[in-house]
Amino acid sequence: MSHGQGKITINLERIAEEAERQRLLAEERARQKKEREEKRTEERKKAQMESALRKKELEIYLRLVKSKSEEIITFTEVNQENIEKKDVQLKKAFIDVYSEYQICCKSLGESPDKYSCSAESIAIIKEIAQEQYRRIAGNDFLNTVVENAVAETFQELGYEAFATKNIVKKSGKKSKSTLIDYGDTTAINVVQKSDGSIIMSIVGKGEDNTIPTKTEAMDITSKSKTFCGMEGKIIERLAEKGVIVTEYTATPPSVENVAKVNLQEYRRTKENYDKAGTKKKAITQGKTNG
Secondary structure: OOOOOOOOOOOOHHHHHHHHHHHHHHHHHHHHHHHHHHHHHHHHHHHHHHHEEEHHHHHHHHHHHHHHOOOOOOOOOOHHHHHHHOOOOHHHHHHHHHHHHHHHHHHHHOOOOOOOOOHHHHHHHHHHHHHHHHHHHHHHHHHHHHHHHHHHHHHHHOOOEEEEEEEOOOOOOOEEEEEEEOOOOOEEEEEEHHHHHHEEEEEEOOOOOOOOHHHEEEEEHHHHHHHHHHHHHHHHHHOOOOOOOOOOOOOOOOOOOOOEEEEHEEEEEOOOOOOOOOOOOOOOOOOOOO
16 A cells, blocks of 8 residues: 655744734625625615605604694684685695695794795695605604614613603794603703704702702702713713714803702603602512421
C-alpha cells in the first residue's frame, strides 16, 4: 500500500493573516446582512406608517362627518341672503362642505374664512378641507408616536405613568397631560401639544385646585432641580426612538414657578395608584404550616 508522508510546519504569521481575512469577511457578511434587515425593517415601518396614516385619515373623515350631523353649525360668516337666492341643490352642497370645513378648523384651532355660496367656493373649500384632513391625521399619528416614545423612555428609566388628562382650550387647540410618578408628593407632568411639541415639568400632587403651600413649593423646587439632571438623558433616549427634541429650553426651578395638579381631573391608567396619586404597596401573602 502506497502512502505519503511529510513534515508539517506551522506558519503562525500566515495563519494569523488568514484568520484576520476570515474575520473581516465574516464582519462584511454580517454588515451586509444587517443592512438588508434594516432596509426591510425600514420598508415595513414605512408601509405600516403609511397604512396607519391612511386608516387614521379615514377614521377622522368618518368621525368628522358623523359629528357634522350632531353639531349645530352657525353661518354668521356667510351671507345668508346670498344663499337663499341660489339653487337649492347648490345651497345644500355648499352647506355640506362648509360644515366639514368649520369642524376641521375647530379641530385645528383655526378660524374659518368667509366664503360666498358658489360652485367656485365649494371647489376651493373641498381642496382646503382635504388638506386639513391630512394635517389632522398627521398630528394624531405624530402624537401617538411621541406618546409611545415618552412612555417607553420613562419606563426604561424606572418611572411609571399613572394618569392622563385631555385638555381642550377655547381656541380649539388640544393637548394631553400625562403624569409620571416621581415620589409620594410629586409627579413629572408631560404635556404633549397638538403640534407634536412637549413640555416636561415637576408638579405637586393635589386633590383640589389650591396653590402649593410654602412647604410644598420648596419640595417641588427641590425635586425639579434633581429632574433637571435627567432631561439630557431623556432627550437622548427619545432620539434613539426616532423622536428628535429640538429647541428645548429649560426654565431654572424656583418656588415662584411651581404648580400643583388636581388629580380628580385626571383619569387613572394604573389601578395600583390611589386617588392621591400614591402607589399602593403590594400585599404579600405567606403560607402558614399547621
